Amino acid sequence: MKAILASLILFFAAEGPLADPQEEARAQDLMREIRCVACENEPISNSGSDIAADMRERVRAMVAEGQTNQEIRTWFAERYGDFVLFRPPSRGLGGFLLWGAPFIFLLAGGALAFAISRNRRSSGRVEAVAPEDSN
The missing domain is CATH 1.20.5 (Single alpha-helices involved in coiled-coils or other helix-helix interfaces)
Incomplete structure (x- = not known):
């Protein structure tokens, strides 16, 4: 229960850049690898759509939780399909x-x-x- 609560807090509190510069850099790299589902062929790091903002926050929350890059890519691919990845497996x-x-x-x-x-x-x-x- 505490893990779920911590995840929710991180998810909703991660509106800005992460405090750790290395984690923020990793999150930015991941955001360039994930495609916005509303904009064609645009990474979520560049997109101005609302869903891209939500996806960026989700990436930051997952990085802050300590998930690996592959776990984050897999999470997005499971929800949106392999199309969401610029380099699908x-x-x-x-x-x-x-x-x-x-x-x-x-x-x-x-x-x-x-x-x-x-x-x-x-x-x-x-x-x-x-x-x-x-x-």
């Missing part, structure tokens, strides 16, 4: 396909072009046939 086969598929298609297209070109060259050759002597 790559997950398994889906991440590989997203980044690897263009290269796979490029290699497959190159191999197909090579095979077609080679086939056309070999089928385009005309063999000389000796004329038959009709006499």
Whole structure:
């Protein structure tokens, strides 16, 4: 119960910068990594929206509680989805396909072009046939 009360106090009392400069610098770094859900492609550190202000305060409160950067990123991703992170985690086969598929298609297209070109060259050759002597 005390932990919940302390969290609430920190959450609502953390309206300004944190007292510890190192914690504030860490909070600022995190705020540049988290996307505002109201503004497209703008970090919460630069956004003027009300929700971004709430998100900044939540980051400061979580830093003051002693949570790690990864715990804070995970908390935001669980609530808003991976979209909220400027560097979302790559997950398994889906991440590989997203980044690897263009290269796979490029290699497959190159191999197909090579095979077609080679086939056309070999089928385009005309063999000389000796004329038959009709006499």
